[in-house]
Structures are given as structure tokens and as C-alpha cells.
Amino acid sequence: MIGISVVRKIKAVFQHCEQATFLIVKDEEHALDRKERLQMKIHLLFCNACRRFRQQSHLINSWIKQQQHEPLHTGLTAEEKEKLNRIIEENS
Numbered sequence: 001m002i003g004i005s006v007v008r009k010i011k012a013v014f015q016h017c018e019q020a021t022f023l024i025v026k027d028e029e030h031a032l033d034r035k036e037r038l039q040m041k042i043h044l045l046f047c048n049a050c051r052r053f054r055q056q057s058h059l060i061n062s063w064i065k066q067q068q069h070e071p072l073h074t075g076l077t078a079e080e081k082e083k084l085n086r087i088i089e090e091n092s
């Protein structure tokens with residue numbers, strides 16, 4: 001049976017993780033003040049889940065920034081258009 005103190009500790013850890021993830025996202029926007037940065041770094045020393053979240057958040061943001069500079073190819077190439085036209089003509 002889990003005691004009330006254990007439940008409180010678990011709840012406190014989750015609250016800290018919620019705050020830490022908020023700070024991690026805010027840090028990606030370079031908007032942390034000194035106190036927030038210190039809180040985040042201390043939390044990251046002890047929390048593997050938030051360290052992993054930070055790495056993944058950084059990867060996603062890097063990918064998004066890269067896509068803004070090099071947008072995905074969304075159109076058909078001339079070869080693909082020709083192939084598509086052939087298929088349409090053959091089936092019409």
C-alpha cells in the first residue's frame with residue numbers, strides 16, 4: 001500500500017516535470033531569465049525523462065528550422081508528370 005507521503009512526492013516530481021518542460025520549450029525560444037535557466041538546469045541534473053524531452057524538442061525545432069530554409073519538394077518532376085500523363089492516356 002502506498003502512503004500519502006509517497007503520493008505527495010510522486011505528485012511533486014510530476015509538477016516539477018511540468019514546470020521543467022515549460023522551461024525547456026521556453027528555452028528553445030531563448031526566453032529564459034537567469035532564475036528559470038537555473039531551475040531548469042537543476043531539474044535536468046536529476047530527471048532523465050526531461051533530459052530526453054529536451055533532446056527531442058531540440059531535434060524537432062532544428063528540423064522545423066531546416067524545413068523553413070529548405071522546404072519539402074511537393075510538386076511532381078517533369079518525368080513524373082510525363083509518366084502520369086501516359087497512365088491517364090492509356091486508361092481513358
Ligand SMILES: [Zn+2]
Nearest residue numbers: 017020047050
Ligand atoms: Zn522532469
